[in-house]
Amino acid sequence: MNIKFVVVGKLKEKYFKQGIAEYAKRLSRFCKFSIVEVPDEKAPESMSQAEMDQVMAAEGERILSKIKDKEYVYALAILGKERSSEEFAKEIKDLTTYGHSDITFVIGGSLGLTPAVLKRADTQISFGRFTLPHQLMRLVLTEQVYRAFMIIEGSPYHK
Template sequence: MGKLKEKYFKQGIAEYAKRLSKFCKFQIVEVPDEKAPESLSEAEMANVKEKEGERILDKIKDKEYVFALEILGKERTSEEFSKELEQLTTYGHSDITFVIGGSLGLSPQVIKRANTHISFGRFTLPHQLMRLVLVEQVYRAFMIQQGSPYHK
């Protein structure tokens, strides 16, 4: 959800995207977030998440294997994550999508569509920073598969 505005995040992500190009076709699809005031009722929050969820689901194809990033997802080590990606690609899931929600999180529809749920810990991180962390971890996963010293 949302666009990156900060130059330093863009630069970091661009660096990892360049590195990832050796291993996969890497693409970021940005979906506009729903404008919302600071204080929302439960119903208004649900409405915002639903609208954002529809935008996300419009971008996901049926064949894609989807990781929903959410605080309640399963935590993995970098090695476990690497092995999981390796197994997915080995057994026919070459289109893998990671979904990072907006400031209110993911809609129930997106969570339901996801094949798996992943957490990078119980901290709340801005989506811009989470995007950088995710891209680095995907790169790290490939480096682990290569036996590279990068992971050390």
């Protein structure tokens, strides 16, 4: 099984890198885990809607170029469906049972995801209505994927 994150921007903070590296190491017993970073589009602080759309479109094209047809795609979106950890684990288990061995999670840049990326996604997932920095979201998502595998395994980790 392959789990891939396609994310906009580089991770700069050492503490986020360390946390993700720890969960990536733990995940290695369950799957092949990878993170693909696509460059964020340089943008001024204040932009018109047209400029924002242009930035999102450029990032969206980069994201879509990293997704293969066979991949099952989760787009992280505030308006996506919220799930409990147990529901998420069941979804992952069901996907693998029914032949989806390549699962990709997409985390957009600071402006979010384009309609084209959301359309390509098989489902949208939300971690609540909070706005979180996408660097922190990477760490939270990595932990939740690990938690899902621990739930599937029946481990007491998730309690």
